[in-house]
Structure formats: C-alpha cells, structure tokens
Amino acid sequence: MRQAVILLTVTFLFAGGCGPAGPPATQSEPTKKELSVEEKTQNPLRIVFYDFDQTLSVIHIFHETRGAEDVSGENDQFFVDAFGGEERIDRLKKHFERLAQAEVKCIIVSYGYTAVIKESLTRVGLIGFFKEEAIFGRDSEALTRFKGKKHKVISEEMGSESISYEEAIFADDSKKNIDECEEDGTCRILHVHERRGLTEKDLVFIENELIMQSN
Ligand SMILES: [Mg+2]
Incomplete structure (x- = not known):
C-alpha cells in the first residue's frame, strides 16, 4: 500500500x-x-545512583573503620576485601565500562565520607568511572542541605538535566532510603536486599537496560 x-x-x-x-x-x-x-523500543536509562557501603562495597566501610574520615592508612588488602575480592572488582569494572559505553552517568549518594569513598574507589581502580562532582558523601553540600534525604539529592540531580522517572535507577541496601524514593516517585529503584553489595543479578538488572541502546 x-x-x-x-x-x-x-x-x-x-x-x-x-x-x-x-x-x-x-x-x-x-x-x-x-x-x-x-x-x-529504545531503553531510556540515562543515570544510575548508587549507595556506597554494602552496595558498591560488600562490607560497611564506614562502620568497619568506626566512622573514620581518613582511611588512607588501611592496606590494599583491606580495600580488596571490602569490595568482595579481585573477581568482584573486575566485575564492577566491566559494569561501569558498559555503562560508560552507553553514556549512562554514574553517581554515588552515600552516608559515608566523600574522601573515604574516593580513597576506597581509588585503591581498587574504580575512581575513573566517577566524575569529581559525582560523589555525594555525608559531608557533601547537597546531602547536608537535604538533611540526609537521598531521594531529594537524586531529584535535584535529575532535575538539573531534565531526567525523567524512567530514565534513572537508584540502588541502595537501605530499605528506608529505597522506600522514601519509591514513595516520592523520584525514579526507579533497586533494593540490594542481601546487604552484601550489588550481586551479579543486580548488575545484570541494570545492564539489561543498556541492551536496546547498544543496538
Ligand atoms: Mg549502604
């Protein structure tokens, strides 16, 4: 016709x-x-917000170091173990490479200290996947201004780039933070319910959003 x-x-x-x-x-x-x-048919994922402790790392670095503001004295093995070993670190690298390739932005919103998060990521070779302004720790201006409400920091970040609900995912092991984000309708959510870091299944869940983009 x-x-x-x-x-x-x-x-x-x-x-x-x-x-x-x-x-x-x-x-x-x-x-x-x-x-x-x-x-x-194109998947719209544009940004992923990650918690740090027990989401990117498998242990709670903030608790483990008794809330230390400087962890640079810890040995390399401490950081390797904190992220679940060499194999998991390699898997995380692959994850962030895939996101970077699809031009998906990665942000960290955490109750850990910004310097501790940066030092931890540096020591395991993951810092390169995060821009200087992409890490919001407990001492960050935004998280302080929003009195620790992560979904408000997320909402502000999304608003500054006109990112819609469907285009963003927030991953956290804290049910409270996830519930608040869900109730507010800020963005899509991924609860790391094992509280031992993002699992293979969790990483695949996020990466599955990229399949349509790479076609
Ligand atoms: Mg956590």
Missing part, C-alpha cells in the same frame, strides 16, 4: 515537473513513523 502511495506521488511529481530540491511531504511521513517506533 505504501509503495503504491509513493509510486503515485512520484508519478504526480514527475507530471508536475517538480525538481529534487524539496522532498515531498509523503516521503517524510513514513520516516517520522519509523523514528517514533525506534524511540519507543
């Missing part, structure tokens, strides 16, 4: 003596339709 319409249009244009300069309206219509179908 569409072919017939195009054929008729081409015949009409020939008859009318129209040059190739202005594309006929009937040709632009199917293109528009094709684009809108693409838009619907």
Whole structure:
C-alpha cells in the first residue's frame, strides 16, 4: 500500500515537473513513523545512583573503620576485601565500562565520607568511572542541605538535566532510603536486599537496560 502511495506521488511529481530540491511531504511521513517506533523500543536509562557501603562495597566501610574520615592508612588488602575480592572488582569494572559505553552517568549518594569513598574507589581502580562532582558523601553540600534525604539529592540531580522517572535507577541496601524514593516517585529503584553489595543479578538488572541502546 505504501509503495503504491509513493509510486503515485512520484508519478504526480514527475507530471508536475517538480525538481529534487524539496522532498515531498509523503516521503517524510513514513520516516517520522519509523523514528517514533525506534524511540519507543529504545531503553531510556540515562543515570544510575548508587549507595556506597554494602552496595558498591560488600562490607560497611564506614562502620568497619568506626566512622573514620581518613582511611588512607588501611592496606590494599583491606580495600580488596571490602569490595568482595579481585573477581568482584573486575566485575564492577566491566559494569561501569558498559555503562560508560552507553553514556549512562554514574553517581554515588552515600552516608559515608566523600574522601573515604574516593580513597576506597581509588585503591581498587574504580575512581575513573566517577566524575569529581559525582560523589555525594555525608559531608557533601547537597546531602547536608537535604538533611540526609537521598531521594531529594537524586531529584535535584535529575532535575538539573531534565531526567525523567524512567530514565534513572537508584540502588541502595537501605530499605528506608529505597522506600522514601519509591514513595516520592523520584525514579526507579533497586533494593540490594542481601546487604552484601550489588550481586551479579543486580548488575545484570541494570545492564539489561543498556541492551536496546547498544543496538
Ligand atoms: Mg549502604
């Protein structure tokens, strides 16, 4: 049917003596339709907000170090163990590489100290996946201003880049933080209910959102 319409249009244009300069309206219509179908099937994930303790790390570094503000004195093995071992660290690297490739932004919103989070990520080679301004610790201006309400920091970040509910995921082992985010309707949620860091299943859940984008 569409072919017939195009054929008729081409015949009409020939008859009318129209040059190739202005594309006929009937040709632009199917293109528009094709684009809108693409838009619907494309997954919209644009940003992921991660808690730190027991979400990226498997242990609670803040509690384990008794709330220390400087953990640079800890040995390398402490950090390897904190992230669940070499194999899990490699898996996390692969995860963040996949997100970076799909141009999905990664943000950390945590009750740990910003410097402790940065030191921990540096020691296991993950710091490169986070921009300087992408780590909000307990001492950050935003988390202080919102009195520790993570979903409000998330909401503000999303608002600054016009990111919608569907385009963002928040992952945290704290049920309270997850529930608050859900009640507020801020963004999609992923509860790390084992409280031993993001599992393979959790990582795959996030990465599955990227499949459509890489096609
Ligand atoms: Mg946590």
